[in-house]
Amino acid sequence: MGRGAGSSTEFQDHRGYTPGDDVRKLDWRAYARNDQLMIKRYREEVRPTVEILVDASRSMASEPGKAQLALDMAALLTRSSLRMGWRARPWVLDDAPRSVPLESLLHEGVDSMSRRPLLDALGAMSSRTSAGAMVVLISDFLSPHEAESLVSSLARRAGAVALLQVLGPWEAAPPVGGSFELIDAEGGERIQVNLDADAVAKYSLRLQRLSDALADQARRAGGSFGRVVAQGDLAQSCLSLGEQGWLVAG
16 A cells, blocks of 8 residues: 555545545545535555665675575565566665666676675665665675664665575584684685684674564564575575565465
């Protein structure tokens, strides 16, 4: 449903009758109550629009299969939306965010080489998405920005915002034991870490807090949050999202 007046069956409000109005929309009960001719107005029906945003930052290519799963999910959501009769547009959030036709997206893939911070890319998208659309953001969300900052710019124009976090197996559950050199995929900074049980526990706690914050912001924006790990096939990822309530079988 849109926010304006239209021809659906959902009542919105009344307005005074003016000559030329469709007399079939007169509210005779209101006339009996107050002796005034009133026209019933109904909610506008709009064709749903889905904007599907795929993060193309370097971190999305940090583990094998991660960027491909993000692409597969974008294609799945686009095709499902089109089959429902909705408008659907995939977007690639690289150095210059761009709308990409589905076939081009599938043929060319996503070159996850952008160094542009996700928050900046979302800021550039805030005026490009259709007003009232469902906006789906697919990313690992492994950035220094707060969840509220990432979602708020998109939520201003969107009817709802859904978030899908795609992680690599190592990101989702790093192994305990051993010393590693971690490299920031986007900034290039390096750090030596010893992944003992305490370090892994602290990392897991921070990751869970991030997921909880993203889920909270998605609910506030009228949508939902889901997380998948790039292991197994697409069907397994869809089953996992179904268990989380992020996808619903039609």
